[in-house]
Amino acid sequence: MEPRICCENIREAIEKLPMLSPNVSRLLQVMSDEDYELDDIVNIVKYDAVLTAKVLKTVNSPVFGLLNPVTSLDRAISYLGKWMVVSIILSDNTGDLFSQPLEGYEGQQNALWRHDLFAAFSCSEVARLAKQNFETELAFTAGLLHDIGKFVFAPFWKQAAPEALKRIAEGSIADYLAAERALAGMDHAQIGYEMAKHWEFPQPLQQAILYHHTPQNAPEEYRALAFAAHIGDMCAMMAGCDTGNDGMQYPLDDGYAEYFDVTSNSLAQILIEAEAQFKKAISSLSFEEEVD
Amino acid sequence: MSDIILGIGDYGASKSPGSIVKTYALGSCVAVTMYDPGLRVAGMVHIALPESKLNPAKGVDCPGYFADLGVPLLFEEMVRMGCQRKGRGLVVKMLGGASVMAGNDTFNIGKRNILAVKKILWSLGMGPTAEDVGANHSRTVSLYVDTGLVTVSCPGRGQWQI
Numbered sequence: 001m002e003p004r005i006c007c008e009n010i011r012e013a014i015e016k017l018p019m020l021s022p023n024v025s026r027l028l029q030v031m032s033d034e035d036y037e038l039d040d041i042v043n044i045v046k047y048d049a050v051l052t053a054k055v056l057k058t059v060n061s062p063v064f065g066l067l068n069p070v071t072s073l074d075r076a077i078s079y080l081g082k083w084m085v086v087s088i089i090l091s092d093n094t095g096d097l098f099s100q101p102l103e104g105y106e107g108q109q110n111a112l113w114r115h116d117l118f119a120a121f122s123c124s125e126v127a128r129l130a131k132q133n134f135e136t137e138l139a140f141t142a143g144l145l146h147d148i149g150k151f152v153f154a155p156f157w158k159q160a161a162p163e164a165l166k167r168i169a170e171g172s173i174a175d176y177l178a179a180e181r182a183l184a185g186m187d188h189a190q191i192g193y194e195m196a197k198h199w200e201f202p203q204p205l206q207q208a209i210l211y212h213h214t215p216q217n218a219p220e221e222y223r224a225l226a227f228a229a230h231i232g233d234m235c236a237m238m239a240g241c242d243t244g245n246d247g248m249q250y251p252l253d254d255g256y257a258e259y260f261d262v263t264s265n266s267l268a269q270i271l272i273e274a275e276a277q278f279k280k281a282i283s284s285l286s287f288e289e290e291v292d
Numbered sequence: 293m294s295d296i297i298l299g300i301g302d303y304g305a306s307k308s309p310g311s312i313v314k315t316y317a318l319g320s321c322v323a324v325t326m327y328d329p330g331l332r333v334a335g336m337v338h339i340a341l342p343e344s345k346l347n348p349a350k351g352v353d354c355p356g357y358f359a360d361l362g363v364p365l366l367f368e369e370m371v372r373m374g375c376q377r378k379g380r381g382l383v384v385k386m387l388g389g390a391s392v393m394a395g396n397d398t399f400n401i402g403k404r405n406i407l408a409v410k411k412i413l414w415s416l417g418m419g420p421t422a423e424d425v426g427a428n429h430s431r432t433v434s435l436y437v438d439t440g441l442v443t444v445s446c447p448g449r450g451q452w453q454i
Contacts, residue, residue: 106447165448175393234392238401239300239340240317240430245448247430248319251393264398268346271401272357275300275340 004163005156005184013152014194021093023048025200027086031141032202041085042077054088055080063284083124083140087117087281090144097151104157105150105244112150117281118241120144121274123232129260129270134224135204142208142225143232145201149192149209150243153184160184165245176249177213189213216255224259231256235271241278298323298338301357303366305335305373306437314434318388320402322409322425323433324363327383327440328375334437335373337366341401342408359408367416379418385442385454386410387433389425402426422454 023044030040045051052073059076060069070076077085091098091113098113105111123143127136157180164179173179180187193210201209207222208229215226230253237248256262262270296304298315305326306313315323315338326335337356344351344358355361371377386409389402406425413419424431424444432445445451 161448234399237430238320238392238399240319240321242317242319242430245446247317247447248390248392248428252395252399254396254398262398264401264404265346267398267401268341271340272347272350279299 004160007185010152010156010184010186010191011194013156014191014198017152017195017198018095020199023051023089024093027089028141028201028205031086031137032204034135034137036137038077038082041082041089042074044089045077045085046073051089051092054092055085058084058088058284061284063280083120083277084281084284086141087120087144087285091285097148100151100154102150102154102243104154104159104161105246106161107150107154107242107244111243112147114278114282115236115241115243116144116147118236118239118274118278119146119229119232121232121277121281122235122270123228125270125273126228126231126235126260126262129262129266130224131259131261132224134228134259138202138204138208138225139228139232142205142212142229145192145196145205146209146212146229146233147188147192147243148195149188149190152195153180153188153191157184161245168249175251176246187213213250213253215253227253227256227259231260231262231270235267235274239271239275239278296336298336300338300340301354301362303335303337303356303362303369305333305366305369307331307333307373309438311437312434313437314432316432318431318433319390320388320405322359322386322388322402322405323431324366324409324413324420325385325387325433325435325442326366326370326375327385327435328370328381329383329440330381331374332437332440333370333373333375334435334440335366335370336433336435337362339363339405339409342404359405359412363409363412364416367418379416382418383440384413384418384420386413386420386423386425387442387444387454388431390427390429390431393428424452424454 101109120140120143123139127139160183167173196206208225211218211226212229215230218226296313313336322339339362389406391402434443
């Protein structure tokens with residue numbers, strides 16, 4: 001089948017992406033270091049007045065129900081926890097990467113942020129169930145960044161998406177990822193990987209983004225992280241936090257069982273815990289709770 | 293007009309003329325709708341998991357999250373708003389319970405939710421008169437108080453009614 005979308009145009013759009021803020025680059029580098037500490041994250045925030053204000057505003061939001069306002073950054077960060085602070089830094093320093101409506105996917109404003117945030121909390125829960133040594137710290141960030149490719153791809157995908165849905169429904173294309181490859185010549189995971197290279201993300205994150213739908217194909221050293229992102233992605237879709245017309249249109253790779261002890265009971269606990277943290281994050285970070 | 297928007301684990305009922313009871317983006321979750329055409333009372337619950345024994349604390353905190361607690365609570369709410377305790381005349385529908393593609397049994401929470409909801413409805417002496425369940429897509433569900441009409445929508449698939 002001849003692709004309908006020119007890959008060169010997509011690559012050009014990636015090349016034109018502005019560089020990420022130094023805060024984000026530092027955060028991702030810090031988190032990919034096995035020995036990083038909370039203080040390293042505090043140091044990123046405290047030299048940025050806007051970020052500091054946002055962290056304090058978040059901790060003092062009604063969601064946390066504090067009797068006395070928190071005015072110290074150290075206390076705020078220890079109260080919020082590092083995942084919430086990572087979410088604040090990424091959401092505040094990536095322009096409209098996560099908030100822009102995803103045209104081709106018919107995703108509403110903030111759909112990508114909601115999806116990625118739910119996936120991220122799910123990933124960090126999945127990480128707790130690792131069967132062997134696993135770098136759990138990156139799981140949350142991998143979940144938060146796994147679908148960034150949709151940001152660049154969505155405007156191009158608009159012209160082909162109806163055809164993709166039609167072909168999946170009639171069974172001539174197996175799933176959404178295959179439809180993207182057939183109709184665009186590349187899929188959102190590959191595009192996300194190109195973006196991650198452009199932005200010089202640490203290697204484990206690049207690989208998790210590339211293989212989040214095909215984790216079995218990831219190089220062995222990154223395979224567990226790719227599976228964590230894969231399961232987190234599935235959990236977000238199951239919870240109704242999808243990015244639009246591709247919701248639940250991807251196959252599950254059950255090779256996860258080699259790396260994570262996910263049973264029907266532990267999966268239920270993952271969903272309960274991720275939903276609780278997601279709700280808190282969405283409310284305190286002042287995003288709209290409902291879409292449509 | 294006061295619409296009721298339900299999040300995951302929420303339940304509620306309305307008899308305000310012109311209003312709707314709505315929930316967004318059911319993935320593997322299941323929505324049960326109840327409607328009394330005589331009284332024009334409309335209710336819905338958004339269920340995420342089959343049984344509260346999976347996490348009793350969550351069951352206390354948010355009973356509507358689980359089929360075994362949420363469905364009876366919705367029925368109680370309908371009774372509180374004037375519907376007959378025996379459930380006569382109530383139109384019950386169920387929607388959602390989608391699955392990820394080629395999912396194994398572990399991930400088939402949608403199917404477990406559907407079965408759990410049917411089981412608890414039967415124990416209450418009720419059954420769904422219509423259902424739009426399973427498959428691999430999300431559903432946004434609206435129940436109209438004036439008519440009892442249930443509409444379903446999904447990005448890329450338009451809107452339909454059951």
